[in-house]
Amino acid sequence: MTNQEPFIAAAAESEGTRGGISRRSVLLTAGGAASIAVVPQVASQSVSEGGPASSMVRVRLAVNGTRHELDLDTRQSLLDVLREDLGLTGTKKGCNQGACGACTILLNGRRVVSCLTLAAMHDGARIETIEGLEKNGELHPLQSAFIEHDGLQCGFCTPGQIMSAVGCIAEGHAGSPDDIRFWMSGNICRCGAYPGIVAAVSDAAKRV
Amino acid sequence: MFPFTIEKVTSVEAAIAAASSGRRLIAGGTTLIDLMREEVEQPQQLVDINALPMSEIRIDRSDLVIGALARMADVAAHPDVQRLQPLIAESLIEGASPQLRNMASIGGNLLQRVRCPYFRMVDAACNKRNPRSGCAALGGLNAGHAILGTSDHCVATHPSDVAVALVALDATMRVKGPKGERTFPVEELFRLPGDTPHLEHTLLPGELIVEVRIPWGPHSRRARYLKVRDRASYEFALVSAAAALDVAEGVIRGARLAVGGVGTRPWRMRAVEAALIGKVPDRRVFQAAARSAVEGARPLSGNHYKLELLPPTIVRAFEMTGEIA
Incomplete structure (x- = not known):
């Protein structure tokens, strides 16, 4: 290691x-x-009988x-x-069981939860994470939109929200606030910043 | 998570050989990896089947054909599926989050394991996880559990949405195993728990799901999925209904209905279907037919409400079939 x-x-x-x-x-x-x-x-966990040690x-x-x-x-x-x-x-590692979306990345261009694979x-594979969105010192339009529209409070879910939104827009599911709410429902925000998130995705969808 | 080896296979034959020798096949992994982390599942050898050529989605003269490795999202987004099998598309979109739908395969969806909290909790009694250990749900939190097809040994619902649609639409599945190939109705994949709830499906040792076939026709174009749940999206069903109607000259010629969230397997309702034939589709006709839906139901301490919720869910699903252009 x-x-x-x-x-x-x-x-x-x-x-x-x-x-x-x-x-x-x-x-x-x-x-x-x-x-x-x-x-x-x-690596620190127990080993089942007869199974490989690692x-x-x-x-x-x-x-x-x-x-x-x-x-x-x-x-x-x-x-x-x-x-x-x-x-x-x-x-981010939120629930680690595929329920919260905090670990969303793009895997070969598709949004997935990275905890369940x-x-x-x-x-x-080709992977894109939040660290890869900024290009030449310029924030990605979604990153800027989350700042402009206050799409976060504590920020823990934000990388997952943004990566999911990249997928959501690319899939063509960001046409209306209702569409965004439904197609972003795999990303949970415990602070309840949803109005800002929907506004940010909606705004960014017009720019990307 | 316990340690395991993992190998990739690139032929169906190799996958069958691996499965026959007791190794565990993995596709999307969205159920299996989660359960391995909880140590509910403890496979020592995994076989990655994602490279197998089984992802095709196509329409032929009679059927929609979906390869077992096709992803939920790809099936739901397919134009022919949306046009000829809107119920399949709708049930897939209502099941799981967009991220999970990008990962999960159709074959894996059918074989997914139950969401009973006691099944997932290794310290709890669960006959499915640990035969003859008891069922903690019987005297525990059971608001989400089944009212149909239960036994004194297990009351967990089958969690899949698309399986409900497949059962309603008389889908069949083609499987391959060490003794060759066979085709049977998807409905027959699922076992009732009885006194052996650890036996969940009828696949023989070494058998692999290859594809699912769903006949299309006037009924499948007039078909909807209604899912009632605690929040508007990304949640398991309390009650769901997959309904299809074939209406000609204002009269119901054919009706299909299966329900989810209430049965230990996707539950076809043939008595309700029969009560609709020859009738003019309207709310009172649907209401009269739906009355028989809860016959034989056995509610638990926490899920009496499902007796009340099921009939109107069925009525609304049939009404929705008339809202398709």
Whole structure:
């Protein structure tokens, strides 16, 4: 697992470059990289009788245009790989059972919940996360619209909302507020920022 | 999650061989991975079948044909499905979130496991998860559970929406296994729990669902799905109804009805259908026919309301069939 540390460091650096210090880089600096759980959570768990102790697979992923070749435990979800191996912590772990949408990413162009799929099943896949939306220092129209329309309060669900909205608009389901409410219903916001979210998606749909 | 190996197969034969040797097939994974994380499912060897050529969606002279690996979203968005089988499209769109519909396959949807909270809770008694351990839902929280087809051993509803539509529309499924191929009605896939609720379907060891066929005709174009639930979208059904009518010269020539959220499997209602034949479609006719829907129902402590909710849901679904242009 030692080969994962450079990824963590690289991600902390890229987050830290915008506006100075990010929460993640503070964690890394204060605790030291060694104290962050780089080993996947799954590895600490018990072993069923007669089953393999663990199983590793090599997986190639293109994430936000960058290619990675990773040796992964078969139990790792795409979400865990993004967050723990690649340090892309923009994608959030909410319910971890496919019910909240906080972990939404684009997998080969389609919006999916990254918690409910195994990375080992996606060798060669193309993935886009919230970190990949900004181009040449310009926010994606959805990112700008979420700011303009106050589409968040605590912000935890926002990366998932935005990635889901990218899919929703591309699918052609952002034509009316009712359409948006229905086709964004896989993304839950506990703060109840829905009016702002619907306004932001509606506005951005006209611009992308 | 317990450790497991994973391999990919690229031929149906290899998948059948793997399944025959006890390995577990995985497609979209949206049910299986969740249950593996809860340690309800503990497979040691997974076989990824997503590369198999079984994703086709096509219309032939009599049927809509859906490959077992076609994704819910792709089936629902297919123009021929929307035109000739609107009930299939509607039931898919009403089932799961857009993200899950992009992931989940039709074959996997049919084989998805129940959503009873006690099935998912490894410390609770559950005859389905752990035979002869009891059923915690009988004396527990059972507002979402079944009133039809239950036993003293299991009262969980089958959670699929599209399965209800498939059963209503007389869909058949083609499966392949070590002893060859066979075709049978989708309705016969699902077992009643009886005293063996851990046995959920009638697939033989090593059998793989290849495709589902749904006959189309005047009835399938005039067919709707109504799902009643605690919130307007992305929620399991309290009660649902898949209804289709074939009306000619103002008279009902054929009627199809299956209901969800109330049965231990998708529940076809042939008595209600029979009561509609030869009648002029209107609310009072639907109401009279729907009265028999709850005959034989066995409510639990928390779900008496389903007896009240089911008939009007059926009536409304039949009324909706008349709203199709």
